[in-house]
Amino acid sequence: MSFVEFLFGPVLVAWRNRLLLARLGGREIAAKTRTTLLGGLWLIIAPLFMLSVYSFVFTQIFQARWQITGGAAGDPPLMIFAGMAVLGVFAECLARAPGLVLENPTYVKKVVFPLEILPWSALIGASVAVGVSLVLLLIAQTVLHGPPPLTALLLPLPFLPLALFILGFGWLLASLGVFLRDLKQAMSIVVSALTFAAPVFYPLQAVPAAFRDWLYLNPVTLAVEELRQALFSGTVPDPAAYGEYLGAGWVTAMIGLWWFRRTRKGFADVL
Secondary structure: OOHHHHHHHHHHHHHHOHHHHHHHHHHHHHHOOOOOOOHHHHHHHHHHHHHHHHHHHHHHHOOOOEEOOOOOEEOHHHHHHHHHHHHHHHHHHHHHHHHOOOOOHHHHHOOOOOHHHHHHHHHHHHHHHHHHHHHHHHHHHHHHHOOOOHHHHHOOOOHHHHHHHHHHHHHHHHHHHHHOOOHHHHHHHHHHHHHHOOOOOOOHHHOOHHHHHHHOOOHHHHHHHHHHHHHHHOOOOOHHHHHHHHHHHHHHHHHHHHHHHHHHHHHHHHO
16 A cells, blocks of 8 residues: 555545445435435434423523633533534444444455445435534524524534544444454443533533543544534634644544555455
8 A cells, every 4th residue: 555545545435436435325315214204304303303302401401501612602402402413423423333344244245345435425324414403503593593603604624523533433443343243332332431521411611620631532522612613602613723633533544444454354254
């Protein structure tokens, strides 16, 4: 493998197989709705229901207000809904990753099939629900508090580094899942832990200073904070922090793809 291939591999995989990836991504999206009575409406009904639950619990029971960057007060239901939108795509992809190769044994037998695109297709399938949630979030913010700030146009930015982390972990876990069959069950525990190890249900400022930095080891944390800042406080991501986050995501993706390719030769023997 050349250095260029190693450096830009995560993107080259998708570009070289873009037509096949489009078909697999479409299949992922269709699989979420084709066996249900309401079909694609569930992509709207589910987040609307959760937003209603958050609104009731955090306005009628807890009656809490959050402070976000810039001193602006945040609406708890919308803040949590934003955090869940970020966490949702990360948790879904991580939970599925150990079984991506195991669920497609026929692809392993085909030498010409690019197994590397399986984490990409899973990411595309999970991203649709996130996109719908963000649209509903923008509508709710506009109805309840007026038009969002111009920084709302930057909402896709927090998801770019997160997508790189998802791909890197996806390749690593998809490979390990072939050899370690218990990994899929273990990941359900890890995903549950990550849910509370990120400021989704609580503001980051509520975490004691001694532990706050540890939360940034969770790739979800910075994405959640940047999404909330762009939508609620009208501030742009800190360039230095975002650059580090993007760089760490890229390195994770490169290493994950390298590991997947190194171990792929053993998949057929195990399956």
